[in-house]
Amino acid sequence: MPVSAPDPAVPPERKPRKDAVRNRAAVLAAADTLFTGSRRPEDVTMSDVAAAAGVGKGTLFRAFGDRTSLIRALYQERLGPLTAAVAEGPPPLGPAATPAERVPALLDALLCFKLDHRHLALALEGTGADSPYGTEHYAHWHALLRDLLTGLLPPTEADFTAHALLAATRADLVEHLAGELATPREELRARLAAHTARVLP
Template sequence: MTEVRRERADAARNRRAILEAAERLLAEYPPEQVSMERIAAAAGVGKGTVFHRFGSRAGLMRELMVERAHALREAVTDGPPPLGPGAAPRDRLSAFLDAVVEVVGRNKGLLAALGETATAARDSDEDAREQHSVYRFWHGHISGLIAEERPDLDAELLAHILLGALRSGPIVHLLGQGEARRLAESLRLLATGALEA
């Protein structure tokens, strides 16, 4: 029983070390320079451990993004306002857009790496479902807040437009130059303008 617990603790520690190493490396280097071997070395584990835990580079990148997205989801559902429940819809929307840009800005290398694996994701229903579940939650939350504040607007389409901006080449380039704050301010301006129109 003790050996099983130690094994589980080691596995959890290895997982955490691998994810943290991947995020650190993606913040420092272009995605194409962040190999599984490099991640393993930075995490202090064997390459086989990384492949055993995540299956592939695409699997590791997806897991890292999903983990960041789940942390944001928990803040939205159970955290304090204005990100969490209890604030006015427009305040929650602004806070959520800031939080999404922070996740994307902190993980711009991760987004680029996920972009590289888009073809692989098309070939894997599981990968596609995971990526779509993150988008679905973000989209559903944004459109829900818009609809709550302004039921007369096309909340579904506005949410797609706001999120679509995060995937455009010029925006990804701006994030790469450390312009996350500028992007957050502009998204808030767009959202506020739509709510006041």
């Protein structure tokens, strides 16, 4: 069978250059380190990230556009394992588990993620017009939790209850409890589990 010639109207798919891939990895690693070590996430600037990554500011802006886009890209990369576990992982977090199993497992996983990435989460939630409710990731987790709760609660209660439960994993609350009050990690997890159990039937 003859091989058809490529359509000149369709541009060939271009792979990212190796140096671009390397620079992106260096930028994300540098940003992660800076946010982790910062006392105030809002003080981390694009200039700081570029210097720490060893790239020019122009390279940084071409790759990510602006600070908000950089934060979102870093957050999405760090969130990847949790997103995959929720989509296709084993119980209790994965789709094979019952809603009664998945709801507390999901909230615990989100809390642990916020504990592990406290300042990055604060930085991200600060990009939603100073409200976490304006960020894309919040809409995603709220919709998932609401759908799970619909199988456990009256439909009129599921939406609000999803908001109320997610409020317990807000980055500013996690920072207050774990950072300012130095509440131990396992104590926070136990308190959230107990609160969730009281809410669910």
